[in-house]
Amino acid sequence: MTQSTPENSPLKKRGVPLWVQVLVWAGLIGLLGLVALGLNRSQQGTVQVGDKAPDFTLTNFSGYEYDGASQVKLSGLKDKIVVVNFWASWCKPCEQEAADLEAAWREYQPDGKVVFLGVDYVDTEPEARGYLEQFGITFPNGADLGTRISQAFRIKGVPETYIVDGNGVIQYIQVGPFQSVDEIKSVVESVRAK
C-alpha cells in the first residue's frame, strides 16, 4: 500500500508564482505613487510670492502684439516688471478691473519698464476680442493655448494677477479684481521700489 505524502498529493495547495506577486505589488505601489503625486499637485495651491515665475510664451491676438511680435516670452522680458493678468470674457469680476488695467498700462507704457500681459483663459476668440474692444484695451493680450500658462501658475480662477520683478520672481499676487487704478499703481510702485 502506498501513502500519499504532502509533496506528491494531488491536493497540494498551489501558490501564486513569486514573480507574479512581485509584479502585482510593484504595480500597486506604482499606482499609489501616481495617485499621491496627483493629490499633492492638486493641493499645492497657486504659486507663491517669492517663487520663480513659471516661464511661458504667450501667442498674442492679432492687433495685440508686444513690440510688433506675435509671441512674447516671459524670460525675454528681463529687467522689466511684468504684470500678468488672467481674464476671460465670460468673467464678470474681470470687467471691474479691465478699464483700470488699461489706464495703468497707458501710464507705464511710455517708459517701457513695466509690461502688461493679458492672458485670456479658456475663452473663444470672437468674445475675447469683443471684450477687449468693449474696454478699449490696447496692451498685449493672447489666448492661454491648451491652458498651459494657467496650469503653470496653478490659478484657481479669474481674474488673477501676478506681478513679476526684473529677476523673474513673483512679488505680488492679486486674486480677484483690482478696485482702482491707484491700487494697481501702488502695487507696481512697491515692486519697483524693491
Next chain:
Amino acid sequence: MTMKRLIWITPIILVFAALWVGIAFAQDPTPSDDDVNRIAKQLFCPVCENTPLDVCPTQACAQWRALIRDKLAAGWTDEQIKQYFVDQYGARVLSEPPRTGLNWLVYIVPPVLFVLGVIILARTFHSPKESKGGDSPNLTPAPVAGTPAQPASESDDYVARLEEELKKRN
C-alpha cells in the same frame, strides 16, 4: 422654335433657375442642436468641474456650443472640432482621455484589476476543501482495519465512552 417664343421662354427659365438656386442655398445645412450636442457631449466644460458641455448652463459653455455650431457650419468634421478644443483648452476637455502616455493607465488598470479579481475568486471557490482543513486535527477515530466505518453518531458515542473510561482510570 421662333425667335418670339425664345424671347418669352428664356426669362421664364431664368426665373425658375434662380428660384431653384435660391431653394438650394436655403437648404444649405445649418447645424441643428442635435448636431451641436453630438459633439458637445464628447467634451467637458473647461471651467466647471465634471460638467459635459451639452448640459452645462453657464455663459461660457453657451459660447463654446455656439463655437461648435460655427465650426460645423464652416464644414469642419467632428474630429477637427474636438482637436481645436484640445489645442485651445487642453486634453482635459475630452470626455474620453486620449490614448497617450499615462492616460493608458485609465484603459489598462481597470480591466487588469477585474481579471485579477476574477482569477482570485475562481481560485478561492475551486480550491479543494481538504487543503483548507489539512492542518486541523481529525477528531473522528480512524476505522480499525477489518471493521466497517462507523456513522458519525456512533463514533461520537465511542469517543464519549472512551473519555469516560479514561477518566475512571485516572
